[in-house]
Amino acid sequence: MVVGEVIQERELIIVGGGPGGYNAAIRAAQLGVEVTLIEKGELGGICLSKGCIPSKLSAHTASKLSDYKHLQQIGIDTGEPSFNLDQHRKYMEQTVSALQKGVESLCKANKVEVINGTASFMTGSRIGVEIGDTFEMYKYEKVIIASGVSSSVPDVFKMDSESDRIFTAQTIYEIEEVPEHLLIYGTDYIALEAATSFRALGSSVTIIMDETDGYGFDADIEKELSRVLKKSKIKVMKNSVVDSVEANDEQVFIHLTKGEDEKLSVEGTHLLVSAGFTPNTKEIGIDALSIEIDESGFIVINEHSETSVKGVYAVGDVTFGPSLAVKAIKQGKVAAEHCAGRKSELNLRYIPTIVHTAPPIATVGLTEAVAVGEGFSVTTGQFSMSGNGYAGITGKKEGVVKVIKDSETNLLLGVHMIGHGAVEMITSGVTALEMAARDEDLMYGFFPHPSFNEGWLEALESLTGEAIHVTPGKQQKKSAAEPVGSRD
Incomplete structure (x- = not known):
C-alpha cells in the first residue's frame, strides 16, 4: 500500500454518502x-441501493399486480397478469443507477x-482514507459522521455457514426468486x-412475532392492519420465541415456543x-473521537446534530432515534447549516413514520394511549375509508383515518392513517402539529371532492360529532387522563 506523503487539510469532511451525508x-x-x-x-448509501428505493419499488409493483381485479371491475381486461422477477430486477437496477448518477451530478455541480474510499478516524482531527492501494491522511476543521448501520441478526439466526435462504433488511430485495413460503421474523416497517x-x-x-406487543402503532391502526393481514391470508404467529433455526438447500426450519410451553416448528423456503x-461506528475508529454514545452504541447528538465534541456532528441511522431516511435528511441539513454558522436546530417529536404496506400506513404525533399516559384528556375522531367516495371509485376502500386532540385546548396531538394516499396526506398532519393547529384550523379550508383527502375532513369533523358520512354512534370518543402524569 502506498502512503501519502503529506496531511491534506479540509474545511468540512463528511463520512458517508447516504441520504444524510449527501444532503449535508x-x-x-x-x-x-x-x-x-x-x-x-455508491453515493446514496444503503437507502438508495438496498433499502428505501428497492423496497418501495417492490411495494409499487405489488400494488400494480393487486389492481388487476379492480381493472376487470371497471371494464379493462388485458388477461391475467404474471410477474417477471428478472425484468423487475433489471428495472430496479436501472432506477437505482439513475438515482445514483443524479446524486453524483448534484455533488459535482x-x-x-467526492472520495471513494474507506475512512477511519485518528487523533488530532485527522482521518485516514484507504483508496484502493493508497492511503491518504486528511485533517479537518469540522466533520459530519453519516456512516449508517448494519442489520442486526440475533445469535439464534446465525448459521455455521451463511445460507442463501436467509436474508436481512439490507439483502432481501437482492433475492433471485419469488419465495414459495417466506418466513418473516420481526414487526417493524421493513x-x-x-x-x-x-x-x-x-x-x-408467515410473520413470527416474539413477546412484542403489536407493531408499534395506535390501537385502531393496529386493529385495521391485523384485519388487512388476515384478509390477505398472511399468517401471524404471536408470542413466539425462536429456539433454533435450521436451513438446507431447499428449506428453512424454525423451532419455537409459543406462549408458555407450546413447542412448534415452522417450515418455509426463505427467511427474512x-x-x-x-x-457502523467501530469500523470507522470512532473511539479516537471520545464522543458520547448510548448503551446500544448509537451516537448522542444535540438539537444541532452536534456530538459531545465541538465541531464533530453525526446524522442519520448512526444516531439514536428511528432509522428513517427522513430523519437523516433533516439532520444532515441542520448539521451543515450549523457548520456554516446558522442557528439551525431540529426536534424529532413530529417525525412521520410511513410504511408502504398494502394499504400504506402513515402516522405522526402521539397515539391515543401515549397521549393519555402523558396526562392529556383526549378526544378522538375516526373515519373508515370505506365511506369515502373516491376510495369507492378506485377500489381502495381499505383503511382508517384517526385524529387525536387535547379535549381542553382542542390542539391536535396525533394523526394516524392506514389506507391509500396516507403517505401523501400525512404531510398535512406534520404541518398541523408543528404549527400547533386546532381542529377548527384544518376544517376551515376546502377539501377537494372527490378525493382521498376528504377522509381527513371526516375524521376531523367526527371530533365534534359532525362528520357527515359517519353514523352518530361511531363519531367522537373521549378518554380521560390517567390520575398520575403531566404534559411536561
Whole structure:
C-alpha cells in the first residue's frame, strides 16, 4: 500500500454518502463551505441501493399486480397478469443507477469533492482514507459522521455457514426468486412491507412475532392492519420465541415456543430476519473521537446534530432515534447549516413514520394511549375509508383515518392513517402539529371532492360529532387522563 506523503487539510469532511451525508454535503456547499465527502460504496448509501428505493419499488409493483381485479371491475381486461422477477430486477437496477448518477451530478455541480474510499478516524482531527492501494491522511476543521448501520441478526439466526435462504433488511430485495413460503421474523416497517409485497407477488407469508406487543402503532391502526393481514391470508404467529433455526438447500426450519410451553416448528423456503440495526461506528475508529454514545452504541447528538465534541456532528441511522431516511435528511441539513454558522436546530417529536404496506400506513404525533399516559384528556375522531367516495371509485376502500386532540385546548396531538394516499396526506398532519393547529384550523379550508383527502375532513369533523358520512354512534370518543402524569 502506498502512503501519502503529506496531511491534506479540509474545511468540512463528511463520512458517508447516504441520504444524510449527501444532503449535508450539498447544503454545506450551497452555504459556501468547502466540502469533502468520503463514501466507500455508491453515493446514496444503503437507502438508495438496498433499502428505501428497492423496497418501495417492490411495494409499487405489488400494488400494480393487486389492481388487476379492480381493472376487470371497471371494464379493462388485458388477461391475467404474471410477474417477471428478472425484468423487475433489471428495472430496479436501472432506477437505482439513475438515482445514483443524479446524486453524483448534484455533488459535482455543487463542487463537492467526492472520495471513494474507506475512512477511519485518528487523533488530532485527522482521518485516514484507504483508496484502493493508497492511503491518504486528511485533517479537518469540522466533520459530519453519516456512516449508517448494519442489520442486526440475533445469535439464534446465525448459521455455521451463511445460507442463501436467509436474508436481512439490507439483502432481501437482492433475492433471485419469488419465495414459495417466506418466513418473516420481526414487526417493524421493513417486515410489514416485505410481508404485503411478497404476498402480492405470490408468496405464502408467515410473520413470527416474539413477546412484542403489536407493531408499534395506535390501537385502531393496529386493529385495521391485523384485519388487512388476515384478509390477505398472511399468517401471524404471536408470542413466539425462536429456539433454533435450521436451513438446507431447499428449506428453512424454525423451532419455537409459543406462549408458555407450546413447542412448534415452522417450515418455509426463505427467511427474512428484521430485528433492528447496529451502528457502523467501530469500523470507522470512532473511539479516537471520545464522543458520547448510548448503551446500544448509537451516537448522542444535540438539537444541532452536534456530538459531545465541538465541531464533530453525526446524522442519520448512526444516531439514536428511528432509522428513517427522513430523519437523516433533516439532520444532515441542520448539521451543515450549523457548520456554516446558522442557528439551525431540529426536534424529532413530529417525525412521520410511513410504511408502504398494502394499504400504506402513515402516522405522526402521539397515539391515543401515549397521549393519555402523558396526562392529556383526549378526544378522538375516526373515519373508515370505506365511506369515502373516491376510495369507492378506485377500489381502495381499505383503511382508517384517526385524529387525536387535547379535549381542553382542542390542539391536535396525533394523526394516524392506514389506507391509500396516507403517505401523501400525512404531510398535512406534520404541518398541523408543528404549527400547533386546532381542529377548527384544518376544517376551515376546502377539501377537494372527490378525493382521498376528504377522509381527513371526516375524521376531523367526527371530533365534534359532525362528520357527515359517519353514523352518530361511531363519531367522537373521549378518554380521560390517567390520575398520575403531566404534559411536561
